[in-house]
Amino acid sequence: xxILLLGPQGSGKGTQAKRIAASHGIPHVATGEILRSAxxxxxxxxxxxxxxLERGDLVPDELMVDLIRERLQEEDGFVLDGFPRTLPQxxxxxxxLAEIGKPLDxxxxxxxxxxxxxxxxxxxxxxxxxxxxxxxxxANRLRHYHEETEPVVERYRTxxxxxxxxxERGIGEVAADIDAALxxxxxxxx
Ligand code: AMP
Numbered sequence: 290x291x292i293l294l295l296g297p298q299g300s301g302k303g304t305q306a307k308r309i310a311a312s313h314g315i316p317h318v319a320t321g322e323i324l325r326s327a328x329x330x331x332x333x334x335x336x337x338x339x340x341x342l343e344r345g346d347l348v349p350d351e352l353m354v355d356l357i358r359e360r361l362q363e364e365d366g367f368v369l370d371g372f373p374r375t376l377p378q379x380x381x382x383x384x385x386l387a388e389i390g391k392p393l394d395x396x397x398x399x400x401x402x403x404x405x406x407x408x409x410x411x412x413x414x415x416x417x418x419x420x421x422x423x424x425x426x427x428a429n430r431l432r433h434y435h436e437e438t439e440p441v442v443e444r445y446r447t448x449x450x451x452x453x454x455x456x457e458r459g460i461g462e463v464a465a466d467i468d469a470a471l472x473x474x475x476x477x478x479x
Contacts, residue, residue, distance in 0.1 A: 296399030
């Protein structure tokens with residue numbers, strides 16, 4: 290199954306993506322995690338993107354598209370988390386999946402307001418000390434979400450592949466809605 294998970298930072302995407310990946314036996318492809326590992330490993334890519342992540346800005350599209358192309362070509366199914374974040378990235382994703390004949394089965398949107406997103410991220414900053422979970426970077430990340438990622442959400446909504454899931458609830462309640470949506474897909478693609 291090829292699943293795309295959309296939603297602002299702090300919507301619980303990472304938590305739900307990990308759970309779906311484990312229960313369906315498919316890889317969790319999270320671009321933020323790929324970038325953070327590159328930074329930790331001090332690779333060329335890591336050095337280049339570190340200041341961008343710390344500010345809460347977006348890494349250039351070309352770089353992200355190359356990164357994800359390599360990763361997705363290896364996989365039959367996946368839960369994609371953190372990509373696409375801009376319309377050019379969405380175009381590139383559609384084109385690469387069409388090329389290999391493996392379109393997305395479903396796009397899930399975790400909906401949370403900015404207040405809930407910010408307070409969850411500030412909580413995580415206290416626990417994990419992520420630099421991009423500090424107030425200025427959080428504001429920047431949410432601004433990028435509204436300006437650049439919401440048009441991507443609208444695109445999938447228009448195409449009819451999007452299933453909105455209210456995200457301001459407990460992990461278990463959100464998970465139950467996601468599992469119900471995925472059951473429909475599994476039945477359809479049989
Ligand atoms: P995340 O863990 O998904 O919140 O991503 C952390 C950071 O990595 C983001 O704030 C961006 O700086 C960068 N990043 C991750 N995915 C993308 C993407 N698809 N396009 C641009 N930047 C990205």
